[in-house]
Amino acid sequence: MKLLFDRIDEPGLNTLAVYERRGGYQSLRKALTMSPHDVLQQILDSGVRGRGGAGFQIGRKISFLPHGQMEKYLVCNADESEPGTFKDRELIQKSPHMLIEGVVIAAYAGEISRAFIYIRGEYAHQADILEAAIAQAAQAGYIGERILGSSLSLPLVLHRGAGAYICGEETGLLDSLEGKRGNPRLKPPFPAIEGLYHGPTLINNVETLCTVPQIIRIGGAEYAKIGTETSTGTKVVSISGDVQRPGNYEIELGTPSREIIYGLAGGPFENREIKFWFPGGSSSPVLTKDDLDVPYDFDSMARAGSMLGSGAIIVADERRSVLGVALKLAKFYAHESCGKCVPCREGTNWTVKMLQRIQSGEATPMDLEIMASVQEQIIGNCLCVLGDAMAMPIGSIVTKFRGELEAEIEAARARADAGAPADVVAVGVADELAGPTPVR
Amino acid sequence: MSPRIPVARFGHGSRVPGWDEPVDLAKDPAVVPDPATTPVPQALRDEIEAAMAKYPDRRSATIPALHAAQRLHGWCSPKAITQVAAVMALTPADLTSVASFYDMLELSPRPPHDDVYVCTNISCSLLGADELYEAMIAAAAEHPSVHVQSFECLGACDIAPMASVNGEYVGPLREGDAEQIVEDLAAGRPVLPEKQLRFRPSADPGARP
Numbered sequence: 001m002k003l004l005f006d007r008i009d010e011p012g013l014n015t016l017a018v019y020e021r022r023g024g025y026q027s028l029r030k031a032l033t034m035s036p037h038d039v040l041q042q043i044l045d046s047g048v049r050g051r052g053g054a055g056f057q058i059g060r061k062i063s064f065l066p067h068g069q070m071e072k073y074l075v076c077n078a079d080e081s082e083p084g085t086f087k088d089r090e091l092i093q094k095s096p097h098m099l100i101e102g103v104v105i106a107a108y109a110g111e112i113s114r115a116f117i118y119i120r121g122e123y124a125h126q127a128d129i130l131e132a133a134i135a136q137a138a139q140a141g142y143i144g145e146r147i148l149g150s151s152l153s154l155p156l157v158l159h160r161g162a163g164a165y166i167c168g169e170e171t172g173l174l175d176s177l178e179g180k181r182g183n184p185r186l187k188p189p190f191p192a193i194e195g196l197y198h199g200p201t202l203i204n205n206v207e208t209l210c211t212v213p214q215i216i217r218i219g220g221a222e223y224a225k226i227g228t229e230t231s232t233g234t235k236v237v238s239i240s241g242d243v244q245r246p247g248n249y250e251i252e253l254g255t256p257s258r259e260i261i262y263g264l265a266g267g268p269f270e271n272r273e274i275k276f277w278f279p280g281g282s283s284s285p286v287l288t289k290d291d292l293d294v295p296y297d298f299d300s301m302a303r304a305g306s307m308l309g310s311g312a313i314i315v316a317d318e319r320r321s322v323l324g325v326a327l328k329l330a331k332f333y334a335h336e337s338c339g340k341c342v343p344c345r346e347g348t349n350w351t352v353k354m355l356q357r358i359q360s361g362e363a364t365p366m367d368l369e370i371m372a373s374v375q376e377q378i379i380g381n382c383l384c385v386l387g388d389a390m391a392m393p394i395g396s397i398v399t400k401f402r403g404e405l406e407a408e409i410e411a412a413r414a415r416a417d418a419g420a421p422a423d424v425v426a427v428g429v430a431d432e433l434a435g436p437t438p439v440r
Numbered sequence: 441m442s443p444r445i446p447v448a449r450f451g452h453g454s455r456v457p458g459w460d461e462p463v464d465l466a467k468d469p470a471v472v473p474d475p476a477t478t479p480v481p482q483a484l485r486d487e488i489e490a491a492m493a494k495y496p497d498r499r500s501a502t503i504p505a506l507h508a509a510q511r512l513h514g515w516c517s518p519k520a521i522t523q524v525a526a527v528m529a530l531t532p533a534d535l536t537s538v539a540s541f542y543d544m545l546e547l548s549p550r551p552p553h554d555d556v557y558v559c560t561n562i563s564c565s566l567l568g569a570d571e572l573y574e575a576m577i578a579a580a581a582e583h584p585s586v587h588v589q590s591f592e593c594l595g596a597c598d599i600a601p602m603a604s605v606n607g608e609y610v611g612p613l614r615e616g617d618a619e620q621i622v623e624d625l626a627a628g629r630p631v632l633p634e635k636q637l638r639f640r641p642s643a644d645p646g647a648r649p
Contacts, residue, residue: 009648
């Protein structure tokens with residue numbers, strides 16, 4: 001079942017002419033013949049859940065917006081930076097008008113008067129394509145004043161970020177869009193009540209908004225028949241790491257994970273075996289080869305102790321050291337922590353230091369207890385979930401690969417005792433950001 | 441007692457440069473620069489004013505304005521910041537606080553240069569990104585105009601290990617590609633055209649036209 005990726009490689013699909021020839025903007029025309037309330041009902045009926053990470057129903061989000069005459073905003077989150085995730089990049093690059101159409105229909109359903117797309121600064125090529133598409137759509141009257149002669153008016157502005165993972169967090173993104181440092185805000189109030197410029201704001205991921213025209217086209221009830229009961233529809237899954245055919249694949253939610261990893265992506269390299277995998281980006285707790293038969297949907301992943309997240313599968317085979325991967329992860333989150341909340345700022349940095357102690361032969365098995373307890377202290381104690389996003393995978397690695405980490409501790413201690421140089425698995429951000437002045 | 445290997449310990453984990461530099465308390469705080477005495481190149485002024493016009497609040501144009509100033513000056517120098525501040529009627533401190541938050545905005549002196557961001561996050565590092573980063577540094581050693589930086593996930597794990605060269609995504613990169621990138625940049629050619637992401641078809645069989 002292909003909805004978003006259906007013949008997406010067709011040359012010129014990023015232009016208005018080809019998109020229209022393939023039936024583009026027909027969903028918008030159809031939506032404009034309905035009342036905003038009916039459009040919202042279709043989206044609610046579809047049951048479609050957010051594709052950005054949290055999995056919250058977009059229909060319910062829209063229904064939280066207050067009614068009445070006021071400036072309301074729609075912000076499309078195209079700040080795709082969750083490690084392992086690259087689905088929005090391909091959608092924007094190949095079918096930018098699908099996103100624009102989704103934005104306009106969602107704005108109509110929420111009676112929203114102004115829309116922004118916040119794209120990460122690194123996606124320069126995709127931003128250029130989207131900018132050209134927005135200009136074409138404006139020329140054709142699909143955005144701007146009185147769209148297609150209806151009562152709907154919607155200016156749409158593309159905003160380019162400048163490189164910060166935290167701006168993918170919805171309130172950090174709003175501050176960044178307002179021209180400030182991208183620090184997350186205290187919630188509540190949630191953006192639906194008080195968001196951009198203090199106005200009610202609907203924030204959704206690129207892929208989520210791209211599903212909206214499909215829902216209007218086939219009908220909400222029909223869309224709900226795809227996938228499982230609580231995870232409806234299709235999902236674009238980004239697969240990377242130790243697999244033969246990495247890339248984006250659109251699957252029906254509920255497809256067994258094994259079928260995605262082995263069937264679509266070709267499985268691990270020859271004579272290799274899967275050791276562990278992240279089912280939903282680097283922020284999701286790791287799963288092992290015993291979990292390969294878990295259906296790929298929101299609730300099955302939660303029951304398996306992980307999460308669907310952004311729908312990015314990262315596979316590591318048996319050659320990979322969990323310590324190296326854990327350190328890579330911890331350094332990433334330490335670098336990207338905005339520094340506002342103490343548990344996250346300190347927790348990420350101390351986790352990096354504790355993992356480095358293992359490498360240098362200074363750690364004891366007790367350090368694993370401390371590391372696990374640090375992760376527990378982070379979860380749920382910050383304004384946003386960046387800290388949790390490190391604590392969940394690191395916590396799961398400490399639990400599931402305790403034996404391997406203990407062996408690493410022993411081996412590194414033995415090396416240190418023998419006077420051999422420390423075996424440094426990876427270098428990176430923590431050293432750079434800490435500057436050149438070691439205290440001792 | 442086993443011999444201890446020294447582990448680097450650092451006083452802070454802040455992202456903010458200059459955290460340990462003393463502040464001159466006798467100095468007056470910088471205010472919004474006087475437009476009459478702050479010359480701003482016309483093209484830069486036009487670009488910033490056009491950006492401000494797109495938003496209900498002009499402050500939203502801060503990142504686009506800093507991007508524009510950095511393109512002109514090579515980095516967010518005090519001069520660049522002052523020019524942006526004069527056009528946007530904000531204080532330089534406001535703008536510096538924003539510029540210091542984002543990885544793509546540079547606060548250390550750099551002439552106009554070529555940017556090579558090497559992704560060293562998980563998926564790329566599983567497939568050899570750390571070695572690629574070292575090779576890239578070595579290849580660019582003789583070319584001061586090529587600025588190599590290790591970067592967090594650039595969202596192109598399907599072509600891992602990869603790099604973004606002046607915004608152009610290339611991968612999967614193999615041995616020898618680092619030298620080729622530097623050569624292509626020096627010659628002013630498109631970088632590794634056969635490895636550019638923009639020409640890559642989707643992995644999903646259903647995506648075929």
